[in-house]
Amino acid sequence: MSNKSFIQTDQAPEAIGPYSQAVKVADTVYLSGQIPLDPKSMTLVEGDIEVQIKRVFDNLSAVCAAAGGSLQDIVKLNVFLTDLENFAIVNEVMATYFTAPYPARAAIGVAALPKGAEVEMDGIIVIH
Secondary structure, rough: OEEEEEEOOOOOOOOOOOOOOEEOOOOEEEEEEOOOOOOOOOOEOOOOOHHHHHHHHHHHHHHHHHHOOHHHHEEEEEEEEHHHHHHHHHHHHHHHHHHOOOOOOEEEOOOOOOHOEEEEEEEEEOOO
C-alpha cells in the first residue's frame, strides 16, 4: 500500500493539465508549479509583477494549508521568471510572506510560462 496522497483545494487554481496541485509522501509534500491565476476565475490576475508574485504566494499558501502546512514549512522553493530584472521584486515580496530561517531557493530565467504568466513557483514542504 502506498503512503502517497494527493492534495487538492478550491482555494488555489485547479490543475490545468494532467497533474495534482501537490502530492504528499510521508511528511514531504511536493507542490506543483503555481502561476498567478485567480482560483475563482482561472484567469491571470491583472496588475504588475508584484501583484502576480503575491498571487503565486497566495496560491502556494492555499495548497500548503490543504496539505496541513504553511509557507513556513517550505524547504525548497523554485522561482521561474520570464524577466530576471524582476528578481529584486521577488525578494521584496518574499520577505513579506516568509520569516527567517528562509527556505533554500533557486531563481531561473525562462523564455515563457503557461498562459503568458511572468512568474511561476513550485516547492517542497516538510510537515512534522
